Amino acid sequence: MFFNHCHVFPEGAFGPDKKEIGTLPELAWFMRELDIEKAVAFAPIPGWPEYLEECLAGEEPNAWLYRQLQDYDNIVGAAAISPTQSNACELLEEYIGKGFVGVKTHPPAMGFRIDDPAGDDFYARAAELGVFVLFHTGTHGGRLEDYQPLLIDNILWRHPQLKVIIEHMGTPGGPVAEVIGRGFFDQALAVVLNHGAPWGSGTAYAGLTGLAKPQFRELLAEAIQGAGAHHAIFGLDWPDQNGRAAAVARYESEREVIRSLHLTPEQEEEILGKALARLTAR
Numbered sequence: 083m084f085f086n087h088c089h090v091f092p093e094g095a096f097g098p099d100k101k102e103i104g105t106l107p108e109l110a111w112f113m114r115e116l117d118i119e120k121a122v123a124f125a126p127i128p129g130w131p132e133y134l135e136e137c138l139a140g141e142e143p144n145a146w147l148y149r150q151l152q153d154y155d156n157i158v159g160a161a162a163i164s165p166t167q168s169n170a171c172e173l174l175e176e177y178i179g180k181g182f183v184g185v186k187t188h189p190p191a192m193g194f195r196i197d198d199p200a201g202d203d204f205y206a207r208a209a210e211l212g213v214f215v216l217f218h219t220g221t222h223g224g225r226l227e228d229y230q231p232l233l234i235d236n237i238l239w240r241h242p243q244l245k246v247i248i249e250h251m252g253t254p255g256g257p258v259a260e261v262i263g264r265g266f267f268d269q270a271l272a273v274v275l276n277h278g279a280p281w282g283s284g285t286a287y288a289g290l291t292g293l294a295k296p297q298f299r300e301l302l303a304e305a306i307q308g309a310g311a312h313h314a315i316f317g318l319d320w321p322d323q324n325g326r327a328a329a330v331a332r333y334e335s336e337r338e339v340i341r342s343l344h345l346t347p348e349q350e351e352e353i354l355g356k357a358l359a360r361l362t363a364r
Contacts, residue, residue, distance in 0.1 A: 083117070083118050083119055083120075083354050083355045084118075084119060084120040084121070084354075084355030084356075084358050084359050085118055085120075085121050085122070085316060085317060085318050085354070085355065085358070086121075086122045086216075086247070086289070086291065086315050086316070086317035086318070086358055087122065087124065087216075087249065087289075087291045087317025087318055087319050087320070088109055088121050088122060088123045088124065088157075088317075088318055088320040088321075089104060089123075089124050089126065089319075089320065089321065090104055090105065090106050090109060090123045090124065090125075090126070090147065090150070091103075091104035091105065091126050091131065091134060091137070092105070092126075092134070092137035092138060092146065093105050093137065094133055094136075094137050095126070095131045095132075095133050095134045095137045096131045096132070096133065096323060097131075097132060097133055100323065100325075103321055103323055103325065104131075104320075104321045106123070106150050106151070106153075106154060106157065108321065108326070109121065109123065109157065109320060109321070110154060110157070111326070112320065112321075112326070112329060112330070112333075113156070113157075115330065116330065116333060119156060119355070120156045120157070120158070120355070121156070121157050121158075121318070121320075122157075122158055122159070122160050122183060122184070122317075122358070122362070123147065123151065123157050123158070123159055123160070124147075124159075124160050124162060124186040125143045125144045125146070125147040125159065125160070125161055125162040125186070126138075126143045126146075126147075126162065127143070127162045127186075127188055127191050127192065128143065129191060130191070143162055144159075144161045144162060144163070144173060144176075144177050144182075147159050147161075148177065148180055148182070158181070158182070158183050158362070159177070159181070159182040159183070160182055160183060160184045160185060160186050160216070161173060161174065161177040161178075161182050161184075161185050161186070162185070162186050162187075162188075163185050163187065163204070164187065164192040164193070164194050165187060165194060165198075165200075165201030165204040165205060165215075166194040166198050166200040166201045166204075167192075170201070170203075170204040171203055171204055171207050174204060174207055174208060174211070174213075175207065175211075178211050178213055182213075183213060183214070183362040183364070184213045184214035184215065184216060184245075184247075184361075184362065185208065185213065185214070185215045185216065186216050186218075187215060187216060187217055187218065188218040188222075189217065189218065189224065189228060189229035190218075190222045190223050190224030190225075190228075190229055191218070191222070191224075193224070194228070195228040195229070195233070196217060196228065196229055196230075196233035196234060196236075196237065197233040197234075197236040197237055201237075202240060202241070205237055205240070205241045205244050206241055208244060208245075209241045209243040209244040209245075212245070212364070213245065213362075213364075214245040214246065214247050214287070214361055214362070215244060215245070215246050215247075216246070216247040216249050216289065217229075217231070217234060217246060217247070217248060217249060218249050218250065219231045219234075219248055219249060219250055219251065219252045219266055219270055219289075220249075220250040220251075220252050220253045220254050220265050220266060220292070221254050221265050221266075230252075230266050230269055231248055231251075231252045231266050231269040231270040231272075231273055232266075232269045232272070232273065234246055234248060234273050234286070235272075235273045235276060235277070238273070238277050238283075238285065238286065242277075242283050242285070243283065243285060244285060245285045245287070245361060246285065246286050246287065247287045247288075247289040247315060247361075248270045248273060248274060248286060248287070248288060248289050249289030249291055249292075249317065250270075250289060250291055250292045250293070251267050251270040251271065251274075251288055251289060251290070251293060251301065251305050252264075252265045252266030252267045252268070252269055252270035252271075253265045253266075253267050253292060253293060253298060253301060261295075261297075262297055264301065267301055267304075267305075270288075270305075271288075271304065271305060271308050271309075273286055274286045274287070274288050274305075274308055274309045274313070275308055275309075278308075278309060278310065278313060284313065286309075286313070287309065287313045287314065287315055287357070287361065288305040288306070288308065288309035288313060288314045288315070289315055289317060290302060290305060290306070290314055290315060290316045290317065290353060291316070291317030291318070291319050292317075292319055293305060294316070294335075294336035294337070294339040294340050295335075295336070295339060296339060299339055299342065299343070302339065302340070302343065303343050306343070306345070306349070306353065311345070311348070311349035311350075311352035311353050311357070312352050312356075312357050312360075313357060314352065314353045314357060315353065315357050315358045315361070316340070316353045316354055318333065340353070340354075
């Protein structure tokens with residue numbers, strides 16, 4: 083199994099009473115405990131959690147992640163870069179050159195509009211390098227108009243070879259069990275369908291992170307059917323701020339929701355790692 087979407091942080095980023103939450107040693111433990119072979123870790127995005135900047139002590143987040151990953155052969159990095167920041171292309175080239183497999187973006191947290199022309203050089207370079215750009219989609223504060231998934235369609239028309247993951251598929255994503263509503267799901271699915279066979283280049287992937295909840299079961303099934311299992315990628319949204327037991331329980335619940343779909347073994351293998359392995363192969 084090869085899973086996407088693990089947030090990692092320096093020790094103490096969640097506060098002195100939760101020093102181990104989100105650290106790489108904890109992720110490694112989680113993977114061993116649940117027989118997860120490989121994972122993608124995201125560089126932290128400035129502003130969260132509360133003590134992040136203090137713990138980074140001035141180190142650039144991507145540089146911190148790269149340095150920390152040297153001790154973990156089965157965890158690969160994805161850079162955190164805003165497409166519109168002035169040094170976006172330089173950061174992209176540096177960290178892809180160092181072995182990172184893609185880029186995590188979070189429009190409301192990073193404060194950019196998805197289809198802002200100021201990001202075109204970045205998207206063009208990512209397409210040339212053949213690496214994915216993941217967009218956090220789904221309600222998460224900020225102006226909704228700036229990060230509705232339909233804007234990704236504009237990007238893909240301008241950069242048809244760009245590989246994108248539409249994470250959370252527009253739903254109110256995250257680990258909160260009580261979240262409800264479709265959010266922007268229909269927009270996200272429309273973009274995946276529009277840029278998949280037979281209409282497009284097949285470069286849009288359904289990011290299933292956060293969908294394997296009982297209340298989203300039907301949306302999860304629609305996303306897999308629409309994208310095809312070969313273009314659907316499960317992510318952990320690790321860690322759970324309540325600790326190890328809560329993280330394990332959430333994972334087991336999500337796997338049970340996936341099993342309830344009665345996918346073929348081949349489909350399960352695709353969403354649980356094969357699709358991500360192909361996407362990140364270089």
